[in-house]
Amino acid sequence: MKQYLLSMYQPQGDPPPPEVLGPIMEKLGVIRQELIDEGAWVFGDGLCPPETATVLRAKDDDVLVTDGPFVEGKEYLGGFMIIKAPDLDVALAWGRRYAETTGLPMEVRPFQTDASD
Amino acid sequence: MPRTEPATPGRGPGPHPERDIERVFREEYGRAVAVLVRIFGDIDVAEEAVQEAFTTALERWPAAGAPPSPAGWIITTARNRAIDRLRRESAREDRHAQAAVLHAASAGREPAEEGPVRDDRLRLIFTCCHPSLATAAQVALTLRLLGGLSTAEIARAFLVPEPTMAQRLARAKNKIRDAGIPYRIPPEAELADRLRSVLAVVYLIFNEGYSASSGDRFSRPELSQEAIRLGRLLAALMPDEPEALGLLALMLLTDSRRVARTGPDGALIPLAEQDRQRWDRDLIAEGQGLVRACLRRNQPGPYQLQAAINAVHGDAPDTATTSWPQIVRLYDQLLAQQPTPVVALHRAVAVAEVDGPGAALRLVDDLDLGRYHVFHVVRADLLRRLGRRDEADEAYQAAMAGTQNAAERAFLERRRRSLQAPRQGI
Numbered sequence: 001m002k003q004y005l006l007s008m009y010q011p012q013g014d015p016p017p018p019e020v021l022g023p024i025m026e027k028l029g030v031i032r033q034e035l036i037d038e039g040a041w042v043f044g045d046g047l048c049p050p051e052t053a054t055v056l057r058a059k060d061d062d063v064l065v066t067d068g069p070f071v072e073g074k075e076y077l078g079g080f081m082i083i084k085a086p087d088l089d090v091a092l093a094w095g096r097r098y099a100e101t102t103g104l105p106m107e108v109r110p111f112q113t114d115a116s117d
Numbered sequence: 118m119p120r121t122e123p124a125t126p127g128r129g130p131g132p133h134p135e136r137d138i139e140r141v142f143r144e145e146y147g148r149a150v151a152v153l154v155r156i157f158g159d160i161d162v163a164e165e166a167v168q169e170a171f172t173t174a175l176e177r178w179p180a181a182g183a184p185p186s187p188a189g190w191i192i193t194t195a196r197n198r199a200i201d202r203l204r205r206e207s208a209r210e211d212r213h214a215q216a217a218v219l220h221a222a223s224a225g226r227e228p229a230e231e232g233p234v235r236d237d238r239l240r241l242i243f244t245c246c247h248p249s250l251a252t253a254a255q256v257a258l259t260l261r262l263l264g265g266l267s268t269a270e271i272a273r274a275f276l277v278p279e280p281t282m283a284q285r286l287a288r289a290k291n292k293i294r295d296a297g298i299p300y301r302i303p304p305e306a307e308l309a310d311r312l313r314s315v316l317a318v319v320y321l322i323f324n325e326g327y328s329a330s331s332g333d334r335f336s337r338p339e340l341s342q343e344a345i346r347l348g349r350l351l352a353a354l355m356p357d358e359p360e361a362l363g364l365l366a367l368m369l370l371t372d373s374r375r376v377a378r379t380g381p382d383g384a385l386i387p388l389a390e391q392d393r394q395r396w397d398r399d400l401i402a403e404g405q406g407l408v409r410a411c412l413r414r415n416q417p418g419p420y421q422l423q424a425a426i427n428a429v430h431g432d433a434p435d436t437a438t439t440s441w442p443q444i445v446r447l448y449d450q451l452l453a454q455q456p457t458p459v460v461a462l463h464r465a466v467a468v469a470e471v472d473g474p475g476a477a478l479r480l481v482d483d484l485d486l487g488r489y490h491v492f493h494v495v496r497a498d499l500l501r502r503l504g505r506r507d508e509a510d511e512a513y514q515a516a517m518a519g520t521q522n523a524a525e526r527a528f529l530e531r532r533r534r535s536l537q538a539p540r541q542g543i
Contacts, residue, residue: 088249
């Protein structure tokens with residue numbers, strides 16, 4: 001089985017109000033359960049906002065610590081899932097459901113190493 | 118061991134074994150690669166093996182004669198050579214080779230696949246035209262793997278340096294392998310969508326060949342011929358997809374006018390001024406036959422409608438007797454399916470013949486297509502016909518600024534100069 005990273009890109013700014021976010025989170029829970037039931041789920045979670053990030057940079061013999069995020073942009077990595085899938089089409093089918101549910105752009109990217117099972 | 122014909126006395130080699138091999142290569146390269154991709158699950162392994170088999174053929178066939186089934190010989194030879202080589206490499210712990218050997222072992226256990234729907238080439242073309250690949254990569258891969266064109270040929274056809282094309286192909290093949298783009302005909306639910314991108318790639322190849330976007334020649338017929346070959350393959354493999362038939366019909370009908378649309382000096386001749394005796398009647402008959410077969414199915418799609426429009430032209434001895442109202446009605450249907458300004462522009466050209474250039478110009482001026490050079494070509498022609506010389510002159514200049522193609526610029530320049538000539542008659 002191949003492994004894929006499904007990254008969810010979120011726009012800067014306040015999250016939608018609870019009455020909008022609630023049903024979305026519920027649907028995301030359903031997809032996650034399906035992934036688990038099919039043995040395709042590896043790991044996934046939402047991330048805290050980018051201003052909570054810290055960046056480390058190796059410089060000469062030292063490592064510089066600065067306030068993050070690494071890349072400032074209008075959109076940021078809001079969360080990710082790692083899934084197992086036999087091929088890209090299957091991974092894209094899962095990614096499509098996340099995109100439809102959240103209305104957010106999703107990036108699907110293969111890992112270098114296949115899953116052991 | 119690969120099967121070869123012994124060189125028997127009295128039965129010498131064929132007169133042109135090299136030409137035989139060349140022909141087998143053109144006709145069978147795609148199928149051989151597709152079969153080997155299924156067996157080994159890897160494009161590079163497949164390509165290398167098929168090329169090796171053709172090299173062996175070049176060594177043996179001139180002396181021994183071509184085998185009774187040249188395509189079968191190529192595939193068998195390629196498979197055997199690849200298995201030998203991969204076994205040696207996997208013994209040296211080459212992970213890539215081990216995967217290909219494993220794949221071949223499991224492919225051998227699958228039941229033999231028969232029938233056009235399971236043709237390996239069809240799977241491979243869906244892989245090459247996968248929506249996760251950029252259009253330029255889809256086009257290059259399709260020409261390379263299904264058409265058997267060399268990297269240098271594809272680079273020349275698209276006027277990019279060969280290393281650029283080589284890199285584009287290598288990246289696309291790496292993505293197929295690393296991202297796990299499957300070699301599979303998409304399931305029914307996705308088929309219509311995915312077929313659209315396959316047909317779009319073939320039509321893009323055709324159009325690049327038919328009206329080259331840059332360069333000295335207006336057309337590169339080799340590319341169009343390759344697209345028609347791919348179109349025939351798709352129509353044969355998917356006879357129940359009316360849009361596949363529609364695309365083939367559209368390409369045949371368009372190509373029937375190829376020789377008539379350039380003058381001896383290489384300049385473009387517009388439809389209205391073409392010598393219709395020079396249209397290829399066989400291509401027209403074949404294209405019109407396909408259009409009729411499509412009409413009977415009554416599932417008109419954009420390619421079928423465009424083919425039908427071209428079929429109407431094929432019937433008419435000249436522009437005056439062309440059934441323009443019928444063409445406008447077909448454009449109405451096309452516009453309903455593809456409500457884009459480009460379709461509206463082409464519809465306006467037909468409207469000019471029914472309701473006059475003034476009515477057409479009103480339609481054209483409503484379109485936001487200033488960056489599309491054909492828009493200026495159409496406007497210039499309508500303004501010229503309305504006798505609005507200064508505006509026509511400006512429009513011709515805008516049209517010329519928008520194309521890099523020398524033949525088309527020559528035509529536009531000539532038209533523009535004719536504006537200054539004293540007008541004849543009324």
